[in-house]
Amino acid sequence: MQDIKRIGVITCGGDCGGLNAVVKSVTQTAASLGIETLVVPNGYAGLYNLEDLKNPIILTPERVDSIDANLAGSEAGHSRVKISKIKDPDKYRKIKTGLSKFNIDGLVISGGDDTGSVMCDLIKRGIRCVHVPKTMDLDLQPYSVGGDSSLNRIAQFTEELKTTGLSHNRIMIVEVFGRYVGHTAFRGGIGAEADCILIPEIPVDLDVVYNHMKKKYMERVKRSDVRAGTYTIVVSEGITDAKGDLITDDSISMDAFGHKKLAGAGKYVRTQLEQRMNVDPEIREFMKNEGFYVPGVYELPEIREVIPGHLVRSGHSSEYDVNFGKEAGSAAVRLLVKGIDGVTVVKIRGNKIYYMTTIDAIKQRRVNLSLVPLFEAQGVCFGREPLPYKPDFIHIKGEIERHL
16 A cells, blocks of 8 residues: 555546546545545646646545536646647656645546556656546547547437428538547437448448438438428548548648647538539439429528537536546545556446556557448448448356446
8 A cells, every 4th residue: 555645636638528526536535545635737737837836726525515526527627738749858857846846646647548648658757647538539448438428419419400400401410529430420320310420430432421311311301291301410520531531621730649630521521412412413303393492592402510519528427427437536546545556447346446557548449340230230321331230149147247
């Protein structure tokens, strides 16, 4: 057991659901063990500037009682800073001086792969840290705080957009976060019963998408007694074209970690579908037959793209993320006290705390494509010709491990 008297808590990268639950549980658990918790404000930017902090905030159970764990975001604040890129040769000494000044014996750091990579750098410098996985992209090896909240928000927004789609007989495209993996688009799209889901793991064939959209959209309008129909597409920001090239706006800059900020996928899909629609005589004939066609004014169905953007990571946390955040924050404190650092919390099951080395935890996890045909068989388009689902049947004997 390590003699730890004060812990620093840091939240880094993008904000999301469940983080306030992490901050609260770190504080409450530490207090139960006779340990103080200090906020290192604004992520790694705050850690770099800790030496100059004028008014440190010591969190107490009474102070965090006012924090609503159900609200997304973090009371500790955020920033996107890669410490190794700071143009200060004295940066690591400066950080250590700040930690020593405030008698911080270890850090609980919540963030995604970039945050974890910086933590690995700090560990090499002798700074004790434990990582609570956090990313709405769900691209780490373990489950991450914020994932379930973002999926619920994406599904909710996409489902609600169907009402405006039906009112105007529009095709609706929703572009969502996710970077280079498609978990949020995939699961959020399935949750909203989207007609088409485009993810980075599957290069997009827009001809397949167009034909699927045209058939489903026209069928819905024709069988409606009020001639109303819509078609919904969920697009991950990191999709690639049929050649495997990333689709994004070339004018967009890089972030602090050298990743190109992704944008424009929804617009690209819209323009590609519009181009195909413009030269398709069947669509105009359909518009005429259904009584929609107005020469020079309303000749084709409208296609609109919507980008919920930061709304996906704002608002309220899901109950699942509040539960996981409180479990993971508590586990992180107990790992530090046990003398275990340089690791990522994976899960708690009863009195068992599971963890793994952070360098392994932050390895990118992509969508398991063997599952996609299951939904293709149910009529969902993934921007390719459907493949057959090939299940393996496994008989489980005995008890099944569950989270809740």
